[in-house]
Amino acid sequence: MAVKKGDEYIASLKDLHLEANIMGEKVKDLPEHPLVAPSVRAVAATFDCAHDPEGRKLLRTQSSLSGEEINRFTHLHQSTEDLINKVLMQRYCGNATACCFQRCVGMDAANAVFSVTYECDQEHGTDYHQRFREYWTRVQSEDLVVDGAMTDPKGDRGKRPAELKDPDLYLRVVERRKDGVVVRGAKLHQTGMLNSHELIVMPTMAMRKGEEDWAICFALPTNTKGISYIYGRQSADTRKMEDPQFDVGNLRFGGQEVMTVFEDVFVPNERIFLDGEVDQSGKLVERFAAYHRQSYGGCKVGVGDVLIGATALIARMNGVENATHVRDKLVEMIHLNETLFSAGIACSALGHETPAGNWEIDMLLANVCKLNVTRFPYEIARLATDIAGGLLGTMPSAKELDDPVTGAHIRKYLAAAEGYDVVDRMRVLRFIENIVVGAGAVAYLIESVHGAGPPAAQRIMIGRQGDIEGKVKLAKRLIGIA
Amino acid sequence: MAVKKGDEYIASLKDLHLEANIMGEKVKDLPEHPLVAPSVRAVAATFDCAHDPEGRKLLRTQSSLSGEEINRFTHLHQSTEDLINKVLMQRYCGNATACCFQRCVGMDAANAVFSVTYECDQEHGTDYHQRFREYWTRVQSEDLVVDGAMTDPKGDRGKRPAELKDPDLYLRVVERRKDGVVVRGAKLHQTGMLNSHELIVMPTMAMRKGEEDWAICFALPTNTKGISYIYGRQSADTRKMEDPQFDVGNLRFGGQEVMTVFEDVFVPNERIFLDGEVDQSGKLVERFAAYHRQSYGGCKVGVGDVLIGATALIARMNGVENATHVRDKLVEMIHLNETLFSAGIACSALGHETPAGNWEIDMLLANVCKLNVTRFPYEIARLATDIAGGLLGTMPSAKELDDPVTGAHIRKYLAAAEGYDVVDRMRVLRFIENIVVGAGAVAYLIESVHGAGPPAAQRIMIGRQGDIEGKVKLAKRLIGIA
């Protein structure tokens, strides 16, 4: 049953009967809720992409576990070509949705867990890798959406987990049983969690001796008893709940952020992939982060493409398409967007095989990729704002269009350049607004800064991976000193 | 009755009985409407500032027209000290509101109209200047809020007004009577229009021979028959309408943008300050724009101060205040903010007297000021986002706090560093969100790009004012060529 369609996915999601609190209220039929539906559609779009003529080339591949055809979002990468295709797929899906389509994080978690469990077994004599292979084979064959859960709340960041008044601020094992463990804690910023069938929990940082209880990695169905969810707000989110007009900007798609709480949840042994092997935890964090930093070189670039397109379109509608400075700003937007993409591709092209047999990106360049992502979208958004014009912040509601008086005023005075419809122009402006200051800005700007770790995390990795010592040697050789 | 208090201002505003359409509905009691009230409070704050111990030093001055004590927002600047104090006052009000307090535009219009009418009279034998003096004397003595209305809709920007299918896309005189003129058209992006007693209409660009009907400048009460208003939307604006909790971010204050339509409105002669003297129109645009570009070196800096403060505060609450990179980013934010301020001060300090006797900023540096404003707030917002953390895009609604289950989860897991309250931390995050992607971003980011003209307009002025020819001469002299 591999390679589901979007509607099959939605049906399977509804079967989970997930519940969550949204803006203070318990919601049961989540996929139908107006704040949730756009995010469900965005995930569903990744399934449909695997069925459209162009997308199927990118989104389908052969499983290394089962040999069957699978959706690439569940793939364990087998080559640099696979790594490149991953980035191309993400750009493609970003093009299709102009928002966060939420499905990368499980793929990135799986590839990290796959290689780390292998190495852990080698070093510690554990059997996590085989467990994970079995688990993931099912994910592939059922084409499941899996969320990866890493970020702990932390509280005071100056303290280690055991030093905190409340040790639960890092998710931890509170009880060990013969058949499994019981965990307590929370994971923040869970993108697309309520659109996922499964979740994989990972530690949030390198744990040290004495912090074994926090060095836990496992998978569970999202509808497991004891896990509860609170929906995150986004700027301008309630426009999704307004009468169905276009002020929402992105008509069909949107993101989803969820706070996930584990209240003494039981995890059976076969779902545990790390438990107390503190020396493996840092590696797991770094690898997952690096895969996910690569991802941003695809998905955000895909959103950037659409933003550039919308900006070129509004320039035409404003009658300024041929102004040199407008042309030049579009070129700059493309340049920045392609620079982001370049590092996504480069870290893929220079990837390497892990001992476990899947392929890993170049760690240095994946971090370089993400560090650029923390910067350039702001510049791209600024240029889009510049070209779009002040209406981005002052345009009346689409609801006015139904008013005989104000509707007429708007149609008369917001007139576009000849050949363009005034309401189309308003739609384009709302679409741009969505990405630069609206609900879409959560994914395009805030997530670009913090997703897969904030800039400081990338800088630390670049410092470590940048081989400063090797560069000093090059300089010494040329300068002629020992 | 000069130097009103905030509540006096609000009372006087209510007396105008202004009406507008907001999100498709006619609203009569505007100042009470939840989307409008924060903007009224922001204007009222500028009145109250003139009564607090520190603010009164900045906000009160002596009228050059009447000799009476007036609010500086109605002042005709009499020295470089006045110009500097204007910027300091704007920073002060930005500090008090963290949003656009809307009252600068009338002050900037008045100073431009004052000098241009004087020169027009000299050159054309008109009597506009005396008319304007009388008009403005009343504004000062009644401490009125005046909006300046410049931006025409334009439609296809590649065409001159008369070439457009609809010549009303630039506001114009459609009838000339003995006692006045009748105008038709619209003005977009009217910041604070519905919080103003009066409006001054100015042409949107330099008009040419044959475009006399579009070269019109006049003042009218905002509640003049034939003028109608449509309220502009802002990102996340409806949070102002939610149950009074803190998700709105800025609890008390906010901005206001209005589309203003003139349907064959009569303007009596004594309110007309330019009518057909096309050679004066470009000068008027340039001067108003330059005064308004100076303004941004004060007001946006004031908002920036508060954003920096909130960012420093959230760093403490996250327990990362002492991380070197956090400290360094705060320093960078301050540096950028003070660079904006520097050009605001510099264009004031190097100002000069006009033939009419009021003082004008240095035109080059005022444009330099604004061009920096089109850039640095994006960088400051990015750094604020970086330090604040991912919760900026994922935090649950404040409404959850009332839920016994999710409220408890949030209080447990969003815990701040020791000594800080979890709900306070959430409030600070919402405040930052407001400015970087919420309703406040309209003023802090979009308006920073487009207010007082987009970057391209500043670049044209810098090219003109930058004395390239003089610089070429300096180079030639040193290089020794003729």
Added chain:
Amino acid sequence: MAVKKGDEYIASLKDLHLEANIMGEKVKDLPEHPLVAPSVRAVAATFDCAHDPEGRKLLRTQSSLSGEEINRFTHLHQSTEDLINKVLMQRYCGNATACCFQRCVGMDAANAVFSVTYECDQEHGTDYHQRFREYWTRVQSEDLVVDGAMTDPKGDRGKRPAELKDPDLYLRVVERRKDGVVVRGAKLHQTGMLNSHELIVMPTMAMRKGEEDWAICFALPTNTKGISYIYGRQSADTRKMEDPQFDVGNLRFGGQEVMTVFEDVFVPNERIFLDGEVDQSGKLVERFAAYHRQSYGGCKVGVGDVLIGATALIARMNGVENATHVRDKLVEMIHLNETLFSAGIACSALGHETPAGNWEIDMLLANVCKLNVTRFPYEIARLATDIAGGLLGTMPSAKELDDPVTGAHIRKYLAAAEGYDVVDRMRVLRFIENIVVGAGAVAYLIESVHGAGPPAAQRIMIGRQGDIEGKVKLAKRLIGIA
């Protein structure tokens, strides 16, 4: 005799008996001249790299023409792996020399001429491609250095070649004979020309109908009668002529720029690869430029590595290695350098086969690569200057070290941190100076801006290749407008 060593190359170069004017004097024994020798050594280093254990893996490959092992600098790329290896090789050589090693341009010209001649033959029935294959087979087997000559002097850039008073300002055919053509003109900025055995002349831009005489591409030995050379100056170039001490900074290596004049030079038919097919000229320019823009993603990154290494080293010598801001600046330098590299790799990884069978980079990303190169080295140089300290601009001459008094003063007062030698510290400072403001800055800064075309040229290409129309379609689909 393929895959020469450095000394074999130098011997073969001397056999050419090239002459040039250097600073107003005719020089006959060029490779011995102190201004030339460092540049000869830099080219020779690329030969030696093909013989060192690590370098041989990158620098040797199999010819697609002869099947023999050749130096990659003469290779016609056969895969994306080849394109990637080209960039890695260039970084490697940059690491070895910290200057422009001059050998890329012929490789880039050859790959462009190879595919364009093939297509020209298909379209015009010419036989250029076979001529070029024969020519290039010899280049490979003899491991020759070939310069590519593109930039015409142009004079007034506002005019087409035929409109100029002096039509020779674009190199052109002045006579057509049965056995060949006679050309006149000049090529500027010829990097490494006097260290080359051969030169390939290409048109400088897309020629149009009526400009057939300027649409000429051919190859000649550098010692052909009628070609004369004038040596270009570099900042601080004469330090290479000073008593052999270390003030020169880069002790062994340096660049070379030459103005090349063709005074009615005969080109035999078998050396002509384009003659009057104006429709092919633009393509040739674009392809050569794109290959060469890719190159900068390797060679400048290689120099950047050494500059970063020298900067880390001077930080240690100054005792500030562990200062957070120093560490952070080193990370930023690495980040920028690897961003340059990323686009070099990405345009290679996404390369494609040409109809002629060799491989071409992705044209968009190659231009993105170079546009970043026009920016980031300035920032890297600024950061290096920041860390190195003011001595970069104030340090006394190394000649002082021999003076008993001042030498002692310098040794006492320029003392490095413990464990580091004062003279070593001075050497490192001179090395950095070389790259940021000295002779090396010609390659690292000026050439980074102008080599392979200035920023404006890359922007034009990005505008053309960026598929704005496709992006508009993506936006329209999501916005729901036709």
Added chain:
Amino acid sequence: MAVKKGDEYIASLKDLHLEANIMGEKVKDLPEHPLVAPSVRAVAATFDCAHDPEGRKLLRTQSSLSGEEINRFTHLHQSTEDLINKVLMQRYCGNATACCFQRCVGMDAANAVFSVTYECDQEHGTDYHQRFREYWTRVQSEDLVVDGAMTDPKGDRGKRPAELKDPDLYLRVVERRKDGVVVRGAKLHQTGMLNSHELIVMPTMAMRKGEEDWAICFALPTNTKGISYIYGRQSADTRKMEDPQFDVGNLRFGGQEVMTVFEDVFVPNERIFLDGEVDQSGKLVERFAAYHRQSYGGCKVGVGDVLIGATALIARMNGVENATHVRDKLVEMIHLNETLFSAGIACSALGHETPAGNWEIDMLLANVCKLNVTRFPYEIARLATDIAGGLLGTMPSAKELDDPVTGAHIRKYLAAAEGYDVVDRMRVLRFIENIVVGAGAVAYLIESVHGAGPPAAQRIMIGRQGDIEGKVKLAKRLIGIA
């Protein structure tokens, strides 16, 4: 004899009979030495500026000590107008010389010493202030050039002076006598030292209890026994020694950097202005640095003006003046240059009176000024390089012009756009080269980073002066938390 002319200054300088080592050789007739003469002329130009019609308005003022007319370079500032005029004067002199004219540092030192000695006397009962008034009255009346000497060699920056193996690495008192002290040590980066009549030594940083010997401030004539000088090299410095042709770029002017060594030099009591009062040392450093950081908002802007002019000129000569991107880059250069200027003016306009009665700049904005100076000149230089073209790095020597063959080639092929002379074009290119990578780059780039302290020093001050606590309070008030 106040307000000397340039030739009077040169005569008085020669009377000092200063000696120095230059490139390993003892030089006695310093002002005639080709490496020194341009720097003498640059200082002399500041004297002549006080005699030209425009300059005299800026450069002459009334002494607050004697009431006589003096050169502003010796002035103790008496108002914000004085502070602004200082910046205008520096821009004017930068316009006149396009290099470092070296005379600011003594003015900045004097203003700092003036106020610190006053406060020291108040706190410690010393009589330094009166000593300094007497000393400086003579400086003013004789219109002397005074160098300020601050930067100690430091060695390992991780250590305090007393912890170093060689305590002389910070200049210190080695003997105390009844009539004065004996000092030993060195001062690096002494701009214009050998063109000065006097020098004022100040401590290099805030000293602590136990470091009294290093807390020393005094003045001496430059030709005092025991002080010796070693000349610093600049990139491309020896072009000043070449046959007098224009390859030097800046034909008449240049900078000067000197290493100054004090070998047990006696300082009489009346020349001592601080001796052991460690609590005053940090204040002295901060004030001097702040005045000097203000200076950069004038002098570097002045050089920037000429660079912009030369760039506009070369654009004309290349026939690209009207290309939109060229125009746009010139606008950007002006914008950046005026942003530097703005902070110079702003810190002056917001200056305040010190207890001693002279005027001090706003400390925060002076640091903001300098931090921008550490950045924008690199961007301006990059844009100049972009517009100037590749010839900046490849142009043959001016010496070729005398060669009948190559001279003719150059004249033919480097032809400028119509109406411009080829040799003039070459001169302009050399002038730009001087500033962006030549001898002038020492002042325009390296000194812009390090003069008056490196970026990290400004960041520390901005962090201290930025009133983060006050900003936190603003935020708390608006957010409604205690």
